[in-house]
Amino acid sequence: MTLTSIWLLPLIGAVLIAFMPPRFAKWMGVLVALVSLGIAAGVALAFAPGFHGYQFTEQVPWIPQLHVFYHLGVDGISIWLVLLNALLTVIAVLATPVTMKNVNRFIGLLLAMSAGMAGVFLAVDLVLFYVFWEAMLIPAYFLLWLFGEGERPARAAIKFVLYTLAGSLLMLVGVIGEYVFTGQQTFDLAKLATIPVSSASIQFGLFFVFAIAFAIKVPLFPFHAWLPDAYMAAPTPMLVIFAGVMGKTGAYGMLRILVPLFPNPVLWWDWRWVIPALAVAAIIWGALMAIAQRDMKLLVAYSSVSHMGFIVLGIFAYNVQGQQGAILQMVNHGIIIPALFLFVAWIADRTGTRDRSALAGLAPRMPVLAGVFTIVVLAALGLPGLNSFVGEFMTLLGAWERAPVLAVIGAVGLVLAPVYMLRMFQGAMHGEPAGPRPSGDIYAGQLALVSPLIILMFAIGLYPYVLTQLMTSVAQVGLYR
């Protein structure tokens, strides 16, 4: 029941809060999110690092005719993402302004989306995974559409849903194919990992449908067209978990399903090279697009494409360093991206514009914001001592071991990151004050909101050993059998 409560509690809270008077909504939401975070933290504390396999498992027959189980569990990969999701949910709810129209429904939908994502990380049964995977789309769609910003949020919302569904419905064929073609008639991820499909062509077919679904979700280079629209339309509190966690579900799927279930997808050529190649393309393309943007929100959105490329590159290094780095980087990116979006939103709130070229010299006028924003920007571009450095270094190390050329091209992304990040930061913060005058610095409450993220940036950057130690056992045993 422990793991069940991690996703069920926010869902029940979501339904209750949606029908509550708006003035209680935010604090009820915070309460629910905090309790859920507490449970997740309890699980993390009781987590046994040396144990190989899923822990805290719950297994109940769900559809016995198809051997579908309600099967939950956490291991060294998922526990971090569950924690991240719970933490970011608290921040997202706290970041919601109480003055928002229909705030009760907004918070209800936020919690429902968070519940869906928690389910994705907890599920050990492929059908259950799929159910959560699609169910989390419904609140995301309504959030984007009903509360979206910009001119045509409905359009961005339907684009996001159709893109994602094009992948995930194909994945449904893959899910069924795993059940039929392995000859084992099981959806259990742990069991399926031990018995890959024998025929190489079928294995490739299944690899292909899963890969498309996850590549769209991450998103990987040619599948990212939904992201700028969706991120631009998304309201900031939603972005905290939308950018912070939902993209990770795709990367998590790759690590959990693509790598262990399809060790040898070879048809015509070895398709295990295609995805890292696309990941490298995403790193470069995302960085170049970020450099070209003037709107800071869009800039951060494209930087996310670039950073997610590192994660995928690490996963498809097919070695321990790379995958460990990828998991670490999932957590890191989940800490940095929400902070970046929050700061951009606060700057826009104080000055009335997100155009980086219209702003200059904000630092003396908003010293606190400038100071904290410095840390976030430095973390985002991978400064040693802050969290992102370790993860990116490990993914590149892993990629080098697989093929030096991947690491070399990927490293270009590391060079490009300071270009767009520092250009944005310096342009807006330093120099002669120009453009709209900010109405004030950030509030203490807002500072408190990002403080857990800032603390984590330092903590993971200076002492990544705790996380990687827990992950090592999984990466070695869970994924390599």
Add this chain to the structure above:
Amino acid sequence: MMLAATIPTYTWSQALADLGQISPIATLTGFMLFAIVTDLVIPIKRRSGVVAMVAVVGLSYSLGTAVYRWLYAQGGPAYSGMATGDSFALFFDILFAGLGILTVAISHSYLQKRGMREGEFHILMLAAVIGMMVLASATSLVTVFLGLELLSIALYVASGFARDDSRSQEAAAKYLLVGGFASAFVLYGMALIYGASGTTLLPDIAKQVSTLSPTNPLLILGVVLMGVGFAFKVSAAPFHMWTPDVYQGAPIPVTAFMSVGTKAAAFAMIVRVFAGGLPHLAPEWQALLAFVAATSMIVGNLTAITQSSLKRLLAYSGIAQAGYVLIGVIAGGKAGLAAVLYYLFVYMFMNFGAFAVVTLLAGPDGDRDRISDLSGLYKRNWPMAVLMTVFMLSLAGFPPTVGFFGKLFLFTAGVSAGYTWLVVVAVLMSVVSVYYYVRVLIPVWSTTTRAEPLRASISSTSAIALSGVLSVVLGLYPTSLLIAAQLGAGPLSP
């Protein structure tokens, strides 16, 4: 003396046993006759409510009988093998009786609003339900045709029930002509099969056909002609042309009833005749149906995108859904047929619910079924907005609604039977379908100025709410219904 020796005696106990096998049908027929008498006797002011009550009681009684027989009685052939009371028939009896109750529940206030004669309407619905039940119980080509015509003729009349509405009249005329055409196809096919096998009883046909060469032209032609007729009845492409016009013209409760009932009954007929009577010709009819299924999914989903009328949109969606269900029929076996039965049962709730919400919008002058007529539904009646969302998400196949699990079972059966290509077509087209189902939701949740509250009668509200709740509950807990569907599929899957 010679005659007495050759004609088997028909004893009273045999007669009672036969009647027992078809008791859901027999009770409902009795109630229908009673309803006709009531409609004649009761003074005109009180007539409509009383006939509606008789109809509901009759349908409930029939439902109860079917459930009782499902639980406690031994199903078997009746009337010398012309009909049967097996679990397949009972499964559909329960479905049709439930559908009938839901239809009466939503049509009472609709008919009053539009000022239509209520008594006749309910009697026609009862007749149609009886026809559907006969179809599900039929184990002879003759009984199949009897049920088909009983169902169709009642619905021809019901489609034209809005007598002062020319579109309704047009729908009735079109339905009559195309339906007659389809019936002729079926009848011709049956005649050829009879010619080849020398019997009309489906189990005997199965035995005879196994001794014949599968390339026998009579058999092939018979299968093709029946397949075409059946495709007309399930409104599968390329034989779907009548569906949008008839669905749009007919009064909405009739459309709601038809969209679920006719489809389920026609699928019962296809399974009975093809899987039950012609298993040895499976490669032939599977190829035919695979073509029809793929065309339906592609044509239905792509055409639905451009519709601005909800009835037409749901008609095209129904064409596409017929394609999904056909995958299960083609896959066959216990898993395939159980998936078909599960899907048809849950389709009743999601599709009927969607139509039922549209029913509420109708005004005294006619149906309001443009997508824009839904605008502000959330402000006008928020429970209906939530329920409409559930129905649309379910039709689109989002978990955790029944639509997803139905598709999961159908597609699993399809892939297991080696029809992966058909399943791939189905999922690609499902992506398309999400676009138009979600498009319906945009006006529902939009905040417009028009916010006069939308009143719904208690019976309509409870019917729609029940459909909505079951659309989720049967998905979260599909086991029981799936077991029932497997039992129902039992008699036809060796």
